[in-house]
Amino acid sequence: MAERVTIIGAGITGLTSALALLEAGCQVRIIDPEPPGSGTSAANGGQLSWAFVAPLAEPGVLPQLPGWLTHADSPIRWVPRLDPALPAWGLAFLRACTRQRARATTTALLELAALGKPQLDDWRTRLGLDFDWRANGKLVVYRDAGALEKARRQAAFQRELGVEQEILDRGALLEREPGLERHRNSLVGAVWTPGEEVGDCAKFCRGVASHLENHGVSIERRRITRLESEAGRLTAWHFSDGERQQRAANETLIVAAGLASRALLAPLGIRLPLYPLKGYSLTVDLDADERLFDTSVTDAARKVVYARLGSGSNGGRLRIAGIADLDGWQARPRASRVEMLKRQASEFLPDQASRIQATDAWTGLRPATPDGRPRLGPTDIDGLWINTGHGALGWTLAPGSALATAQALSKRDIQALTKFRLSATG
Known part of the structure; x- marks a missing residue:
């Protein structure tokens, strides 16, 4: 008899898990009250950052903490609030800010990304999934020589792990990407990673959902509100409409519900170390003949990414994404942060400034762990698994986590x- 699997969550982690499990011969269904790919997967930065997976928690962030608390235009803000979940998460984050732990996490995440990259490529080609994918490499550009030198050391470490990256001086950077010529006087160099890609995560989610449904996977628009266990074994789950559903003998439940996983598992004594990392994005329609970057570009100082999605007669779209705020559990945007992203993008792309509108802003709450590692696999309760905690790398790490x-x-x-x-990992 085929393994039966129920997945809570129809975002990028839940859908890729369902696809991998379906192809492994399992009988799969998905439960989520929202449409596939409509939550945190909806409008992320679009970058498949196979090589840029280093965690936020590393020694270099410690001197920056005062700025995170006091500077209104910091790309990362830690907003003080009375939240019982924040102190424990924050202390665990500080404990993870060591060179040894940061390098161990980087190594682990690179391995997970390397597992997922060929899997995504296989799905894209074999299943004919269209999600505006491009293999155009990435430039992370630097305004400060000290920051570039730090990036050089990180690239040297990652080169030992098989990552192909090149440090470019200003001249080589502008030769690689002529579209950055107007910033000649403010940029000192870049890290060039030829293997990086871009793609529309939401479009991928919709394509995968359609494929799954065409192959017998049911996607139910329902909400599970409570899990039930007895003697260390998962026994049932309860829906918001009052229905109680008994777990089948050969059934596994995988919780891949992002931040919602935390509250769902807490009554069972499972403490997921998750806290929301709020990100923002803007999307601009482009003309077919509009000249822009040939590569994906990240402004390292401002932590803003620019990714062109799609092409053809309408020119596609430019996804502008940035900001990583520890700002509580509500997804609603802060007007000041939206305006900051709009201002920075307009300064970087003056030709597109008139079309970069705050009204097009999107926010998503990324489920972040203190050390940057997702939490995967079986829990201490028989029949209950998890796949969550990917932070800002959900699009990149989901295929590897699923496989x-x-x-x-x-x-x-x-x-x-x-x-x-x-x-x-705790």
Whole structure:
């Protein structure tokens, strides 16, 4: 009898998990009250950052903490609030800010990304998924020589792990991307990573959802409000309409519901170390003949990414994304942060400034762990698994997380999940 799997969550992690499990021979269904790809997956930065996975928690952030608290235009803001979840998360974050832990996390995330990159490419080509994918490389541009030198050291470390990156001086940068010529006097160099890609995460989610439904996977627009367990074993779950559904004998429940996973699992004694990292994005329609960057570009100082999605007669769209705020559990945008992103993007792209509008702003709450590692695999409750906590790297890490989860569940081999188990990482 095929393994039965129910997945809570129809975002990028839940959908890719369903696809990997379906192809592993499992009988799969998905439960989510919202349409596929409509939450945090809806309008992210669009960058598949296979090589840029270093965690936020690293020694260099410690001197920046005062600025996160006091500077209104900081790309990362820590907004003080009376939130019982924040102190514990913050202390765990500070403990993770060591060179040893940051490098160990970087290594683990690079391995997970390397697992997912060929899997995504396989799905894209074999299933004919159209999500405005482009393999155009990425330039992370620097305004400060000291920051570029730090990036050089990080690139040297990652080169030991097989990552192909090149440090460019100003001249080589402008030769690589002539569209940055107007910023000649403010940029000192860049990190060039030829293997980086872009794609529309929401469009991918919709394509995968359609494929799943065409192959027998049901996607139910319902909300699960409570899980039930007895003697260390998952027994049932309850829906918002009052229905109680008994877990089948050979059924596994995977919670891939982003931040909602935390509240759902807490009554069972499972403490997920998640806190929302609020991100913002703006999307601009482009003309077909509009000259812009050939590559994906990240402004390192401002932590703003620019990714062109799509092409053709309408020119596609430019996704502008940035900001990482520890600002509570509400997704509503702060007008001041939207205006900051709009101002910075307009300064960087003056030719498009008139079309960069605050009214087009989107915000998403990324489920962030203190150390930057997602939490994957079985919990201490039999029949209950998790796949969440990818932070700002959900689009990048979802394929690898899905494949590792499917392999572990179908083969009963959790070796690939060892570095991401809740019991191993807290």
